[in-house]
Amino acid sequence: MDFAQRTIDLARDNVAEGGRPFATVIVKDGEVLAESANKVVQTNDPTAHAEIVAIRAACIKLGTEHLAGTTIYVLAHPCPMCLGSLYYCSPDEVVFLTTRDAFEPHYVDVRKYFEPATLYHEFAKDWKDRRLPMRHESRPEIRSAAVEVFRFWQEHNGGERTASTDSPD
Numbered sequence: 001m002d003f004a005q006r007t008i009d010l011a012r013d014n015v016a017e018g019g020r021p022f023a024t025v026i027v028k029d030g031e032v033l034a035e036s037a038n039k040v041v042q043t044n045d046p047t048a049h050a051e052i053v054a055i056r057a058a059c060i061k062l063g064t065e066h067l068a069g070t071t072i073y074v075l076a077h078p079c080p081m082c083l084g085s086l087y088y089c090s091p092d093e094v095v096f097l098t099t100r101d102a103f104e105p106h107y108v109d110v111r112k113y114f115e116p117a118t119l120y121h122e123f124a125k126d127w128k129d130r131r132l133p134m135r136h137e138s139r140p141e142i143r144s145a146a147v148e149v150f151r152f153w154q155e156h157n158g159g160e161r162t163a164s165t166d167s168p169d
């Protein structure tokens with residue numbers, strides 16, 4: 001199977017159904033492990049990007065949060081949310097079929113705090129300079145209590161700073 005073509009077919013079918021033009025196919029050992037089109041329109045879930053939906057399905061199927069040994073095909077160079085999820089699941093390789101520059105003349109995504117063209121620039125800013133209003137809690141006792149949650153986690157893990165689910169590779 002041509003997995004890149006499969007990714008295109010999924011995205012095209014999704015558009016035909018009224019969905020958005022994105023899809024992801026996750027391949028392991030030469031076979032499709034999980035795949036999805038973008039489901040944002042169908043579910044009203046702004047996080048239901050194809051990458052996120054497919055990564056969830058693949059991890060549930062394998063019973064792990066690590067996707068070592070997989071290649072992930074994505075229709076378009078990922079948004080920062082999906083890029084983050086790709087970093088989190090550690091695939092062997094990510095293959096993107098179009099750049100954001102190539103598809104931008106044909107696609108629009110209207111959001112309050114970013115445009116697709118400024119998305120990466122926006123994320124790279126210091127939090128105070130981002131268009132998304134953010135505030136660091138000012139009460140010192142609350143800040144300390146928040147750090148205590150991490151101390152509690154550390155105690156819970158025998159004083160180590162390694163999560164039991166960490167992948168050694």
Ligand SMILES: [Zn+2]
Pocket residue numbers: 049050051078079080081082083
């Ligand atoms: Zn995304």
